[in-house]
Amino acid sequence: MGELRPPLDALLLLLVDRMSGVIRERVEACGLSMPQAVALRYLEQPCPMRNLARAMRCDASNLTGIADRLExxxxxxxxxxxxxxxxxxxxxxxxxxxxRAAIHRRISSDIAGLERLGPAERELLAELLWRVVRE
Amino acid sequence: MGELRPPLDALLLLLVDRMSGVIRERVEACGLSMPQAVALRYLEQPCPMRNLARAMRCDASNLTGIADRLExxxxxxxxxxxxxxxxxxxxxxxxxxxxRAAIHRRISSDIAGLERLGPAERELLAELLWRVVRE
DNA sequence: TATTGTTATACTCTATAACTATA
DNA sequence: TATAGTTATAGAGTATAACAATA
Known part of the structure; x- marks a missing residue:
């Protein structure tokens, strides 16, 4: 039963794959498409459509339709x-x-297999990820 | 300069967000859409289209077009x-x-800010992620 | 009868190019 | 002339429903 641990890069890809799937499911359970949910997330404050397009890394013409549907x-x-x-x-x-708040709440709760780590291990994981993800 | 560390769930979402973007960029730089690349990844062995659709979590009717374009x-x-x-x-x-190999190679290399961790820290991160991600 | 892949349909996202109204 | 948002267009992904061939 000695299961071989995949290398770090594979584990990161696996994590991204799983979390992306769950996130998509939860967003769509709220009745929104992913681009609509991403737009909502960026709209913490009033935002010119052009800036929103830049933030979402898509052409500005797309925002017309996305904004239409949000409206x-x-x-x-x-x-x-x-x-x-x-x-x-x-x-x-x-x-x-x-x-926006409801989606954030649903996405942030019950993440993957996080319950398998104890408090100290979560603290450690957070420290390591913070180093990796920090600007 | 005391920057506040976000909670673990936020860090995981941030990681997924960044990695997803980079993965998409690299896949599209290879001239494929994400669903096409995902299909390639699942095609380690000959696979009935129905099974592939199940693995990709989409309706079977979509596979017709995706397979057409791969062909x-x-x-x-x-x-x-x-x-x-x-x-x-x-x-x-x-x-x-x-x-398939080229895409996997490009996606797996130069991940995010992984270079900021030393060998022992990477080992630690891998252990923690393995616990989280394991079946 | 049930299943496999396909087709038809409709909606959304995506980019490019051309347009309008401002600046 | 440059920029912001829109429109037109075309291609791709998505689901649903109906279909032909096969089990």
């Missing part, structure tokens, strides 16, 4: 920017803020 | 299953095997 669902609205009349600011509604 | 690129071929004439086995070509 249709009542999760966000377009607001004119008084300082530059070319710009439209995308802003979360109350409902959008609630959805 | 157009000469990366895979459909082969009849002698044991069950309803079944078509998807099989990698030589070119498909090479692409």
């Amino acid at each position: 249709e669902r009542g999760l966000a609205v377009r607001r004119l920017d008084p300082d530059d009349r070319r710009v439209k600011l995308l802003v979360l509604t109350e409902s959008g803020l609630a959805m | 157009e690129r000469g990366l895979a071929v459909r082969r009849l299953d002698p044991d069950d004439r309803r079944v078509k086995l998807l099989v990698l070509t030589e070119s498909g095997l090479a692409m």
